[in-house]
Amino acid sequence: MTKNQANVVMPAAPSTDVALDIPRTARGAGKGPTLSFENLSFKAGSREILKSMSGVIKSGEVVAIMGPSGAGKTSLLNILAGRVASDRTKTITGRVLVDGHEVDPVGFRSQVAYVMQQDALLPFTTPREALRFSAYLRRPRAEPRASKDGIVDEMLESLRLSTCADTFVGNEYVKGLSGGEKKRTAIGVELVTEPSIIFLDEPTSGLDSYGAHSTIEMLKDIAVSHARLCVCTIHQPSSEIFALFDKVIFVSRGQVAYAGAASGLHAACASAGMPIPPNYNPSDHVMYKLQMEAQEKVMAIREANLAALPADERPPSAGADGGKGAAMRAIARLSNNALCERRTVQAPWALQLWLLYKRETLNVLRDRGGLIARYSIPLFLNLLNGLIFFRAGEGNDIATVFGALVQIFISAMFGSAQPMILAFPLERPIFLREYATNTYSGSAYFLSKSAVDLPMSLSLALMALLVTYWLIGFQGSFILFVLQYWIIGQVSVSAALLLGSLAQSTEVAMQVTPLVFVPQLLFAGFFIKITQIPVWLRWAQYLCSLKFTLNLVMANEFGDCALQPTERGAQCAFFLDANQVQLDQQWRDAGILIALFVGFQLLAYLALTTKANGNVQ
Numbered sequence: 001m002t003k004n005q006a007n008v009v010m011p012a013a014p015s016t017d018v019a020l021d022i023p024r025t026a027r028g029a030g031k032g033p034t035l036s037f038e039n040l041s042f043k044a045g046s047r048e049i050l051k052s053m054s055g056v057i058k059s060g061e062v063v064a065i066m067g068p069s070g071a072g073k074t075s076l077l078n079i080l081a082g083r084v085a086s087d088r089t090k091t092i093t094g095r096v097l098v099d100g101h102e103v104d105p106v107g108f109r110s111q112v113a114y115v116m117q118q119d120a121l122l123p124f125t126t127p128r129e130a131l132r133f134s135a136y137l138r139r140p141r142a143e144p145r146a147s148k149d150g151i152v153d154e155m156l157e158s159l160r161l162s163t164c165a166d167t168f169v170g171n172e173y174v175k176g177l178s179g180g181e182k183k184r185t186a187i188g189v190e191l192v193t194e195p196s197i198i199f200l201d202e203p204t205s206g207l208d209s210y211g212a213h214s215t216i217e218m219l220k221d222i223a224v225s226h227a228r229l230c231v232c233t234i235h236q237p238s239s240e241i242f243a244l245f246d247k248v249i250f251v252s253r254g255q256v257a258y259a260g261a262a263s264g265l266h267a268a269c270a271s272a273g274m275p276i277p278p279n280y281n282p283s284d285h286v287m288y289k290l291q292m293e294a295q296e297k298v299m300a301i302r303e304a305n306l307a308a309l310p311a312d313e314r315p316p317s318a319g320a321d322g323g324k325g326a327a328m329r330a331i332a333r334l335s336n337n338a339l340c341e342r343r344t345v346q347a348p349w350a351l352q353l354w355l356l357y358k359r360e361t362l363n364v365l366r367d368r369g370g371l372i373a374r375y376s377i378p379l380f381l382n383l384l385n386g387l388i389f390f391r392a393g394e395g396n397d398i399a400t401v402f403g404a405l406v407q408i409f410i411s412a413m414f415g416s417a418q419p420m421i422l423a424f425p426l427e428r429p430i431f432l433r434e435y436a437t438n439t440y441s442g443s444a445y446f447l448s449k450s451a452v453d454l455p456m457s458l459s460l461a462l463m464a465l466l467v468t469y470w471l472i473g474f475q476g477s478f479i480l481f482v483l484q485y486w487i488i489g490q491v492s493v494s495a496a497l498l499l500g501s502l503a504q505s506t507e508v509a510m511q512v513t514p515l516v517f518v519p520q521l522l523f524a525g526f527f528i529k530i531t532q533i534p535v536w537l538r539w540a541q542y543l544c545s546l547k548f549t550l551n552l553v554m555a556n557e558f559g560d561c562a563l564q565p566t567e568r569g570a571q572c573a574f575f576l577d578a579n580q581v582q583l584d585q586q587w588r589d590a591g592i593l594i595a596l597f598v599g600f601q602l603l604a605y606l607a608l609t610t611k612a613n614g615n616v617q
């Protein structure tokens with residue numbers, strides 16, 4: 001690959017400070033930022049993960065953070081990128097500076113680019129759509145759409161994505177982009193905002209040697225030709241990739257073992273008595289030494305390098321207390337700096353809602369397999385129910401009608417929740433990334449999801465009842481059954497959304513699902529009357545949508561029948577009584593269901609936005 005092939009055409013950062021919102025006078029006209037960190041420490045509980053780290057990264061540089069597994073590379077990157085904040089369990093101290101001005105990384109994280117290790121992209125979106133979504137929502141409001149489209153096209157060209165610009169990203173079921181194309185798309189989504197500072201967590205993981213080399217070469221082009229600075233973590237770079245880095249930071253057991261020019265590593269290692277053998281990969285040699293040698297010996301590499309550092313890159317004097325104590329200040333307390341102002345969401349709320357709605361709709365409709373499963377499984381199950389309980393509603397055997405109703409509405413509850421439980425944990429990192437970068441507001445995101453899901457679940461309810469209502473011969477109102485099927489589906493989807501918001505992965509969400517849905521059967525009233533459940537446990541019934549839906553369903557099917565002076569009427573009255581259904585409490589039951597829907601949605605909103613506002617990892 002020639003240099004020209006990898007050359008990335010990025011428009012210069014506009015004077016309106018689209019990039020990092022730092023006054024041009026502070027930054028120096030035409031010059032990119034310098035990022036430095038001084039005496040940075042990170043404690044989780046009593047464990048010291050990072051110890052008094054210092055380093056300087058200048059614009060135009062591509063810097064690799066390397067070190068053994070567990071050394072603290074990701075922690076350092078995440079702190080610099082504002083993805084980890086101090087809280088009850090974590091303490092971060094030290095200083096992060098941009099052009100000599102102290103900043104709060106959490107405050108300015110919406111102004112820097114952060115490319116996560118896993119490519120958090122929707123499977124049924126294309127690179128062009130992903131970049132446009134980012135550009136429309138994150139570039140300045142006043143910029144015309146045609147200009148944003150132009151920048152996206154340039155970016156696709158530069159990232160060598162033009163040939164696959166309209167191919168789906170794909171997932172394990174649908175073949176889409178290659179690993180390298182996915183990675184370049186994830187990088188493009190961030191670069192389209194023209195950030196001055198770019199953080200990347202393992203940008204070469206999962207790529208072959210050519211893909212890894214061209215990715216780093218591309219970053220180097222961006223850094224050099226557009227005065228950006230790129231910081232990435234990386235595992236085992238080849239000698240060719242290592243040679244592309246301007247600077248390297250080796251981390252050993254939470255301390256900086258070397259921070260300086262990649263070219264200076266040979267001299268520092270030689271001075272420390274650990275020369276790099278000729279024709280040997282320098283990073284492999286240092287990584288080996290970091291793991292095999294005692295920490296004091298390893299730190300000799302750093303000491304050997306200190307004298308070679310330019311004056312403006314020397315770490316601040318640690319002071320008599322070893323750099324701890326008075327010299328350190330809690331970062332959280334430094335947020336009153338003008339440079340730390342969080343960039344607000346650029347696009348108007350209506351545009352956020354519209355673009356999110358459009359993206360969600362396309363992703364649902366394009367997922368043919370998911371869509372077919374979502375409709376065909378309830379269709380099959382309801383057809384089965386209809387055939388098994390065929391004409392049961394027209395006879396006097398009310399126990400069988402009751403059985404049919406319970407079966408249909410339990411299926412509705414589980415069937416509605418399952419797609420959300422499977423899909424949402426995969427979408428969660430995408431929300432966290434986009435919300436953390438102020439791409440849109442949480443309210444627009446939640447409303448757009450509901451706007452897509454509500455009509456879909458209504459059509460599912462209609463389909464299910466069209467099949468079962470006449471096959472079974474129910475006597476209650478068809479419309480009310482459809483609405484009841486719809487509302488239990490919606491409450492279940494909201495509960496699943498909450499589970500998906502809290503769970504880190506689909507597996508965890510699946511494992512805790514029975515904990516949320518199985519107790520619903522116990523509180524529904526047909527295994528045991530609520531009045532027979534211990535008093536101190538009865539409150540839990542108010543979290544169970546199945547119970548209140550069945551109250552409404554039974555009132556609909558048996559309410560009129562119970563008034564008739566016939567054997568059928570007596571049976572209807574018996575079932576209403578046995579399940580403690582009060583016909584005059586239907587508005588209360590409906591109100592509880594609506595409250596559950598709203599409550600679960602709000603909790604999911606809070607869980608996600610709290611996570612996004614705090615630590616985004």
Ligand SMILES: Nc1ncnc2c1ncn2[C@@H]1O[C@H](COP(=O)(O)OP(=O)(O)OP(=O)(O)O)[C@@H](O)[C@H]1O
Pocket residue numbers: 044049067068069070071072073074075076090
């Ligand atoms: N929030 C946290 N709470 C507790 N321990 C943490 C936390 N964050 C990181 N650690 C611990 O700090 C150490 C360094 O973690 P980090 O992820 O930074 O390592 P790393 O060098 O990136 O490793 P790897 O290459 O394996 O990803 C690990 O032992 C990790 O378990």
